[in-house]
Amino acid sequence: MGAHAMTSDFLIVGAGSAGCVMASELIRRQAGSVCVLEAGPSERHPLVSMPFGLVWLMGSTRDWRFKTVPQKNAGNREITIPRGKMVGGSGSINSMVWFRGRMADFDSWDIDGWRGADVSPAFDALEAAIKPTRFDRAHPLSQAVQGMIGTNTPSPDCESSGLFQHNMIRNKRHSSATAYLRRTKHVKILTGAHVDRLIWAGDRAAGVVLVDGRQLRANKGVVLCAGSIASPAILMRSGLGDQSDLAALNIDTRQDMPEIGQNLHDHPGIGLHFQGRGTGHGLEVRQWGKWALSPLNYALFGRGPLASSTCEAGAFFNARGDSATPDVQTHFIPFYLAASGSRYRMKSGYFADVCLCHPKSRGSLRLASANANAAPHIDLGLFNDENDLDTMVHGVTRLRKLLHETDFGARRGAEFAPGEDVIGEYLKTYIRNHAGTAYHPVGTLRLSGPVTRQLRVKQTERLWVADASIMPQVTSANTNAPSMMIGWKGAEFIAREVA
Numbered sequence: 419m420g421a422h423a424m425t426s427d428f429l430i431v432g433a434g435s436a437g438c439v440m441a442s443e444l445i446r447r448q449a450g451s452v453c454v455l456e457a458g459p460s461e462r463h464p465l466v467s468m469p470f471g472l473v474w475l476m477g478s479t480r481d482w483r484f485k486t487v488p489q490k491n492a493g494n495r496e497i498t499i500p501r502g503k504m505v506g507g508s509g510s511i512n513s514m515v516w517f518r519g520r521m522a523d524f525d526s527w528d529i530d531g532w533r534g535a536d537v538s539p540a541f542d543a544l545e546a547a548i549k550p551t552r553f554d555r556a557h558p559l560s561q562a563v564q565g566m567i568g569t570n571t572p573s574p575d576c577e578s579s580g581l582f583q584h585n586m587i588r589n590k591r592h593s594s595a596t597a598y599l600r601r602t603k604h605v606k607i608l609t610g611a612h613v614d615r616l617i618w619a620g621d622r623a624a625g626v627v628l629v630d631g632r633q634l635r636a637n638k639g640v641v642l643c644a645g646s647i648a649s650p651a652i653l654m655r656s657g658l659g660d661q662s663d664l665a666a667l668n669i670d671t672r673q674d675m676p677e678i679g680q681n682l683h684d685h686p687g688i689g690l691h692f693q694g695r696g697t698g699h700g701l702e703v704r705q706w707g708k709w710a711l712s713p714l715n716y717a718l719f720g721r722g723p724l725a726s727s728t729c730e731a732g733a734f735f736n737a738r739g740d741s742a743t744p745d746v747q748t749h750f751i752p753f754y755l756a757a758s759g760s761r762y763r764m765k766s767g768y769f770a771d772v773c774l775c776h777p778k779s780r781g782s783l784r785l786a787s788a789n790a791n792a793a794p795h796i797d798l799g800l801f802n803d804e805n806d807l808d809t810m811v812h813g814v815t816r817l818r819k820l821l822h823e824t825d826f827g828a829r830r831g832a833e834f835a836p837g838e839d840v841i842g843e844y845l846k847t848y849i850r851n852h853a854g855t856a857y858h859p860v861g862t863l864r865l866s867g868p869v870t871r872q873l874r875v876k877q878t879e880r881l882w883v884a885d886a887s888i889m890p891q892v893t894s895a896n897t898n899a900p901s902m903m904i905g906w907k908g909a910e911f912i913a914r915e916v917a
């Protein structure tokens with residue numbers, strides 16, 4: 419395609435959780451013609467629709483495979499940040515756990531148009547399309563988690579545990595790609611379209627330049643839905659960011675906006691690993707028959723381990739046990755997970771983690787190079803605030819107690835990592851050296867920071883951001899549904915603005 423060969427009213431950069439909803443909703447609201455630019459390939463692949471497929475998708479070419487810079491308060495480790503690289507974005511690679519978050523999360527953002535009462539109608543509309551359901555083929559261990567604490571409908575609003583809701587329909591992934599984008603006529607979808615930077619007409623975003631040199635034009639505007647890592651990076655390559663950082667990379671600064679890329683954070687998490695014969699799913703010899711039949715069992719009946727998104731159940735509770743308001747979330751996985759090295763072991767087991775609902779630590783994202791093929795410097799700032807570590811230690815201590823009290827019967831395993839004797843200061847050190855995240859990075863283009871409450875990038879015209887990057891603070895639970903909500907709300911704002 420030659421320069422300027424294609425023009426649409428709207429260019430949407432990124433067909434992820436938010437981008438797919440944005441595209442469909444702009445069409446439904448008759449805001450104009452829409453073209454979605456996605457760097458990765460189509461999501462039409464058996465490992466994407468099959469729930470257990472994510473185990474192989476992570477680390478594959480459908481994952482951007484980012485890493486953090488060494489985390490100085492987390493053992494100087496580079497922590498993995500998987501991000502989906504295909505239509506559906508991270509929503510095509512995720513565990514499909516569905517939570518709105520607490521309505522109090524949105525109230526505490528304290529931004530007009532984004533309080534709990536403002537975002538509820540968007541969630542209602544999304545849930546009518548997605549129809550999240552409880553996973554009804556859960557492993558007996560996951561079912562036992564229902565009795566772990568509080569009510570058996572897990573919710574970040576109160577201490578609770580049980581089977582999670584998932585965005586799956588008939589044992590297949592039902593993402594914003596399948597529920598929205600693919601069901602909408604008249605959206606152009608360009609895969610393999612990796613956006614480098616914006617084309618400007620004065621302060622107006624007039625189009626984009628792809629990494630391969632192609633240029634595309636937008637009559638009405640450009641919407642960045644490339645996620646918390648890529649959206650700020652595209653703005654920086656387009657001359658918006660910290661002036662001295664951009665100058666160091668020979669990028670001409672159009673607007674000095676040092677807040678772009680700040681406020682990066684994620685839910686930190688630490689896992690407890692259990693093993694024992696006849697406990698959870700695993701490759702122990704007695705389960706070989708089950709695994710051999712599993713493709714057939716899944717294809718014919720939608721059953722067996724391949725029908726599981728792995729993260730079947732979990733809990734919300736208060737780490738110190740001194741309040742009824744949860745501050746940690748547990749994901750329960752009834753599969754043997756190795757703590758290090760090869761993941762294929764002839765063992766059986768299960769896994770439960772402690773993730774902080776409201777991390778205090780903040781990091782930042784900066785470009786490493788003006789070249790769009792280079793990954794940015796991603797600093798999650800893990801445990802920069804020591805309070806986060808304290809809450810994790812209390813959370814692990816309480817989770818161990820709760821798991822002891824749970825009726826796993828003969829399927830109870832033994833904790834092999836970190837090991838029950840790892841407590842106190844040793845546990846703190848273990849967490850520093852082993853914690854990861856729940857894969858929920860947010861905040862790099864926060865509302866009322868570089869982005870207005872109607873999602874327009876400040877100091878610009880006809881340029882909006884709608885993805886997880888705009889969250890001022892991460893919601894209390896998993897971030898897919900909130901990201902889709904942001905796409906939905908964004909379309910409402912944009913359609914109104916251009917009407």
Ligand SMILES: Cc1cc2nc3c(=O)[nH]c(=O)nc-3n(C[C@H](O)[C@H](O)[C@H](O)COP(=O)(O)OP(=O)(O)OC[C@H]3O[C@@H](n4cnc5c(N)ncnc54)[C@H](O)[C@@H]3O)c2cc1C
Pocket residue numbers: 431432433434435436437455456457458476500501502503504505506507508509511512513514515516517611612613614643644645646648649652729856857858859885886887896897898899901
């Ligand atoms: C392994 C994993 C498991 C998870 N599990 C859960 C879960 O169970 N439940 C839950 O609620 N959340 C989960 N999450 C988090 C959730 O999926 C994300 O918060 C959500 O998908 C973010 O949506 P987004 O629209 O901001 O970004 P994304 O969905 O990541 O979309 C960004 C899109 O932009 C594309 N893109 C990026 N750069 C460019 C560019 N330069 N040009 C063109 N296209 C570009 C990407 O390829 C991608 O398609 C998980 C995430 C991961 C990675």
